[in-house]
Amino acid sequence: MKLGVCYYPEHWPEAWWDEDARAMVAMGLSVVRIGEFAWSRIEPEPGAFDWGWLDRALDTLHRHGLQVVLGTPTATPPKWLVDADPSMLAVDYHRHVRGFGSRRHYCFSSESYRDQCTRIVTALAERYGNHPAVVAWQTDNEYGCHATTLSYSAGAVRRFRRWLAARYGDIAALNAAWGNVFWSQEYRSFDEIDAPNLTVTEANPAHRLDYQRFASDEVASFNRLQVEILRAASPGRDIIHNFMGFVTDFDHNDVAADLDVASWDSYPLGFTEQFWFDDDCKARYLRQGHPDIAGFHHDLYRGVGRGRWWVMEQQPGPVNWARSNPAPLPGMVRAWSWEAFAHGAEVVSYFRWRQLPFGQEAMHAGLTLPDRSTDVGGVEAAQVAREIAQLGPLPAASRAEVALVFGYPSVWMSEIQPQGRDLSALRAAFEMYTALRRLGLDVDIVAPGADLAGYRLIAVPMLLDADAALATKLAASGAQILIGPRSGSKTRDFQIPAALAPGALQALLPLAVTRVESLRRGASVGVSIDGVAHGVTRWREWVRTDLTPRARFADGGGAWFSHGKAHYLAGWPEPAMLRTVLRALTEAAGIATTDMADGVRWRRRGGLCLAINYAAEHRPAHAPAGAKFVLGGPDLPPAGIAAWRLA
Amino acid sequence: MKLGVCYYPEHWPEAWWDEDARAMVAMGLSVVRIGEFAWSRIEPEPGAFDWGWLDRALDTLHRHGLQVVLGTPTATPPKWLVDADPSMLAVDYHRHVRGFGSRRHYCFSSESYRDQCTRIVTALAERYGNHPAVVAWQTDNEYGCHATTLSYSAGAVRRFRRWLAARYGDIAALNAAWGNVFWSQEYRSFDEIDAPNLTVTEANPAHRLDYQRFASDEVASFNRLQVEILRAASPGRDIIHNFMGFVTDFDHNDVAADLDVASWDSYPLGFTEQFWFDDDCKARYLRQGHPDIAGFHHDLYRGVGRGRWWVMEQQPGPVNWARSNPAPLPGMVRAWSWEAFAHGAEVVSYFRWRQLPFGQEAMHAGLTLPDRSTDVGGVEAAQVAREIAQLGPLPAASRAEVALVFGYPSVWMSEIQPQGRDLSALRAAFEMYTALRRLGLDVDIVAPGADLAGYRLIAVPMLLDADAALATKLAASGAQILIGPRSGSKTRDFQIPAALAPGALQALLPLAVTRVESLRRGASVGVSIDGVAHGVTRWREWVRTDLTPRARFADGGGAWFSHGKAHYLAGWPEPAMLRTVLRALTEAAGIATTDMADGVRWRRRGGLCLAINYAAEHRPAHAPAGAKFVLGGPDLPPAGIAAWRLA
Amino acid sequence: MKLGVCYYPEHWPEAWWDEDARAMVAMGLSVVRIGEFAWSRIEPEPGAFDWGWLDRALDTLHRHGLQVVLGTPTATPPKWLVDADPSMLAVDYHRHVRGFGSRRHYCFSSESYRDQCTRIVTALAERYGNHPAVVAWQTDNEYGCHATTLSYSAGAVRRFRRWLAARYGDIAALNAAWGNVFWSQEYRSFDEIDAPNLTVTEANPAHRLDYQRFASDEVASFNRLQVEILRAASPGRDIIHNFMGFVTDFDHNDVAADLDVASWDSYPLGFTEQFWFDDDCKARYLRQGHPDIAGFHHDLYRGVGRGRWWVMEQQPGPVNWARSNPAPLPGMVRAWSWEAFAHGAEVVSYFRWRQLPFGQEAMHAGLTLPDRSTDVGGVEAAQVAREIAQLGPLPAASRAEVALVFGYPSVWMSEIQPQGRDLSALRAAFEMYTALRRLGLDVDIVAPGADLAGYRLIAVPMLLDADAALATKLAASGAQILIGPRSGSKTRDFQIPAALAPGALQALLPLAVTRVESLRRGASVGVSIDGVAHGVTRWREWVRTDLTPRARFADGGGAWFSHGKAHYLAGWPEPAMLRTVLRALTEAAGIATTDMADGVRWRRRGGLCLAINYAAEHRPAHAPAGAKFVLGGPDLPPAGIAAWRLA
């Protein structure tokens, strides 16, 4: 449980560095990330390295006892490099070259750019691989951010064809897998295949899915190139990447397989404003962010990082990039920090040390102000540091009783072929997560390939490509299993299973989905459960089965089927219905639940329970009578937190 | 009155074909459309035809007594053809080439592609022109769908210049017609003229109108090329094209002039979701579709087809291409089928036989499911087949007493120069149609050039280019004539008539429109009719005339003018006002009307009256007391139908 | 106080010209603008001039005593010129060439096009520079309209690099000014710099700001080229440009520095529909336009023109270019005319003489109709002419007591880096202007560099780049000074000032802005002033100061600070709060205010006060008891005006 900060010595007079380091220590920070955008300073002219300033910066930080995460600067190749090789630039859907002048202006498939990355990372690793301040490396920065996973360059198409040839072996297999007989889309050789952009109407979904898989693999192999260099030249250091919240364009598990630690960048207010939440929700959580944004990602990246994860960038105040950028509620930076530690973060690192007076992020807050005074975020970070010291080491987070199965390819499938609006597999997973945490539960978000043994409740909210291996593990788990609609509705080739959805999951429930419909905003279909009126929105299915439905739609169709410990929802439930279903399942599984007040969330860590209030008004912590509080008390003010020892 | 289905033998194992054909017959289907996207299977390599599978498919269908409509595959040229001649691809407004990977990826103006079409159609026609199963041909598929009528390719510009030279003879005539003196847009030769895309602000509307006319002519000549081959090689077969609902980018009358039968593709739910209907309407008719979508097109294509028309593709369940895709109400597929027959359809053919597990349309329902079981649509189709048999042959549809004059170029004009929102000539025609059918009337939708003799009421809702020939026919018709705003407001050169609007229609009413205004959503101008408050929305005109208005706007201006049997509306009426006006005119014309309950529609066919309930609740059929029902009864359930013999 | 009209003799039969001129005189018009789009008629073939028609047109107008403003035709180069040199075309953000076929299809940076302009303007000036009818010249037409200030052509980039080299001298200075160390955006030479388009995410705001400054300078130098030719060849004539309302892409002061008279094109209904006003406002002022659109621009261009300004184009009826185009209320054209004269316009010139039957503007009303009859606008223009004659010469407008400081670069900054929505510096200035005029005040809108001596209240609504020179002038003015949020928040290099915002304005108030936030629509922060509940929307700041706030936010932070005569608002006030603050300041300044009824505006001119009612209902003129009316009376009907002598 360490606090850290992102720092850019190259942005500030060298005369300030020593005082900066001292102030970081005084604030209680111990980890500093540097270097990840500094290529033009490290190599101002082709081949001419300037290490001096970075040597001095590292030495300064080291002198103050700060531990350094050193970033590779490959997200920002300098202009001279771009001019020397314009083919390295990414190309957008409309075939416009995405040029220099911001960041992430490279195509993952550019082999010449990969050579350049090898060169700069090798130079960095050789120089600092054994520097005593360096405890970890960050590869690149926020892969996929600014919609950069997909590129439609000539180089990408070339490598896509090779990737396809490796995957399918011969073109007939590809034509069969993609169903290219439809609309005469058949190819005679891999060399005839283009990227799926600029088609007259929608491209073949299987074509798009493979392009996304290919692009995801490109990200992973691009990252692996750096990891291999760093691992060889910098033994004993953790290798980390900072994933961006809500970016799902590539499979984070594949990238993280090469890493030691997963980390993510947590901007709850910006995400609340930019994502799917409705206006009411955005207004209610204006200065706190939706209460599950942080938790969802924490639990996701704990899985992605195989237990080891950080928050590499924590929002410290208003950001600059959302449509509107409110200030967090006083205390919110502290609350976010504790939410992260409650979920098991090793490090929470704030972005950034000091607000910058220039550049694209000049309006992004830091822990300190451009005039070197301390900002609100800095005050709250210092408070967190004091509280950490006061609490002493916490027990390790224990495994949750509830698992939520989430897979990136399923998100791609749901977005490539949405069939309706407002219900991607990502959003479905998020809404399931909210329902679980509204019941006071801890959740592990796990990949479809994860070990599921030991869980007592497993939710599969919307896993389109659920396969036989997963079905087998689910059946063997002994857990209550809740399967949401669309799960198992597609094969790996993006085809409808021969025996219809839920495909391989039919091993758990003897039913077949014969029809689906998507519903416009405002439309719903009523469902009655034990006499209470509920409903589904956005998605509804018709099921053929001999099972007697446990709940029915208003038109008599089955809405909720149970077979042993397996349960299937034939529509996307409204929140109250979802909680009703989950209450029944947790009861069956012997899991205790608590109906949390709106805006309150719990998270246990070992013998400690932490409660956070995301509401803008006072809320109860829901602590049991006689709870021994180590932080706060039974009443939570806005942005308030409380922690007590579990009995 | 036959039922048919669209079938793709190439999508399914050959071992299934015989059973498929048997099941079609068992379901009561007798017509099967095949082949229209199968180019890559017919000619897998350049010049190497594979007829075997198609021979066997035709023979299988024939063996079961099924009649085949064979489609030409020109909507989906294979990749090898595109690679050999990329110039055949269409180019969009932004000069992006619209590539391979879906369908309709060709430019109508590509002469090399026309050669390819000649080649493949000739080959098909020679092989199957006299096949006993083949009763009809379909040319291409859904011309104009996916915004493919207009292409901005170099080839299109070349042919546009030739087209202009032929139309205008010399450049001075074009400059005068287009008013090119405005903004120095004058040309010195036809070779200086480009397509009207990527201009700094809006292009000259006359330039755009001629480009649209040219593009429309290109569709017609493209189609004619195929018709001539088929007519020569396949005597005695009907030649058909399947027009797409709500596509008005080219003049369907010009294409149909070369056809034997017009047909259209009817997807009431998708159209309701995608088109202009407001949220209330979309919610109310979620699972039924707007009650006039099917009828409007039926009556339109009966005119386009000079009496002969089919529904080539009938929605059988949820589709995949709208923003949201609900399932039809139980019974709705049956109701749509009967609505078509009531309007005089020769064939109603469902799309498609079986839902496909792959490709862009995998989420589109069929009559049967991917696992070969029967879906809801199949059950309802079988019911329709039984009902047809039970009813026996119906009398031919008699001519309606009411004509609605609708012209494609007028739609183009209203969209090229909208002046305001939400009121294209298409929408105006549709709203007029709704008002007429809410009064229980049968309607013929006719082209401006059609014979108007014998009608008792003729509505000209918004015909911008109404000309002297039409005025003469209207005057001679003896009918009550209702002329809506904007009618006659433009000459064929898209100019304001010298004596102002309604131009040539001034022969019917001595008035001139001196000013028009368009009104934003929510704005209206009150109109009082016989003491009842009405109003116009979206469009209002000021008229100079000696006539005393029959109704006035709140500010005293005339809103409704009558002169003999001719009536003019100086604004776009709200629905209730339009019905009030129509009631007065029908009374004057001696036409009986019935105020239909919301969602109920009648259509007479010979001595039979059919009533359909599009409401989601029960509704009265409005049948006269003592009506002899041959289908249903006086109470219509949701999606219910009733039919009775007229006295 | 003259009335004028825009006339296009080339659009009409020569036989009509004499009668047109006679009718203009009869209507009371004395000024006629011609020629500004007539290049293709002046030079129908390269180098072959046709002066005859223009000679005769000028002679006809002259014969009737009409004074002519002759326009240079450079906004509409003919097709032959474009074909001969396609490099003259502008290029859009996506690198699409903006082609021929409408107007303004040139790149300001094209040196070859500048040569062509020199050639045609010289030819015009030599022929007509001393023509007795010509009293003024108009350069080009509506610079910047249709988003034409910025072009991303190769030529523009070439000149941008030269411009940067001139501005910064060496590349290190540019790198420092732009903060290019951020994200490795550093350049090694000016030749490495591109235009800021097609970047992966937002471009460097300083890069964008300099591109905008460069583009603004290009407009000014393009205009200067013409001015220099005209001034030399046509002595004694005024040189004018007609700026377009709400276009702020270039600095109008820089262009006007070379002109004798500023003029603007006033389309209140179109602007109301197209700009930021909410739906309620658009509905309420549907046929009148927002009551401050005309006044704001009048007061702006009086400053831009250093006291001399015209309305070159006055809306005479419905226009054609907004989403919806309603007709003005009867009397509104007259009211707009008088509002202009009340603010000091020398000429109000209507656009256009006659509605055109063809071309892009065929649906745009004129003073007369295509059939040569007089339209409503013509009737009202004649009324204005009679009223001018009846009133006799008016006293010159006296200087206002209130100044509003407005700068174009500040608008660019606020739009390049908005941080939140709905609050550009333009909109803030407009809302401040509304608040002042709701209090019955006359306002001078002045550039930051203007002389501020003598004003009693100076408002600086949102001047991001307020500098030390302005601070000094403000301090020396002796006026009450109201400074709005974001003012002084940026240096000229678009950096946050070293001592934080309000930067140089800290000379007036000892405070520093430590944090800002933007708020989504619907969100506000309460402010209590003297016990009355107010609020800020869209923008709120946190301030560090020893001053005691004069009003506080609900959370205790200061919302309104005063220090001597200087006042600072730490948020964007709701209208009622802004008026409350202004009432306090005007009282302190000894300025009398009047709470105007909604929709009523006053403007004094010398000893006359004019009142205009923009409401659609009757309103009081607020004239003092016993006022001597020279126009109208104490009750204002809709669109009514009244004028009385001030005591």
Ligand SMILES: [Zn+2]
């Ligand atoms: Zn693009």
Ligand SMILES: [Zn+2]
């Ligand atoms: Zn495009």
Ligand SMILES: [Zn+2]
């Ligand atoms: Zn483009």
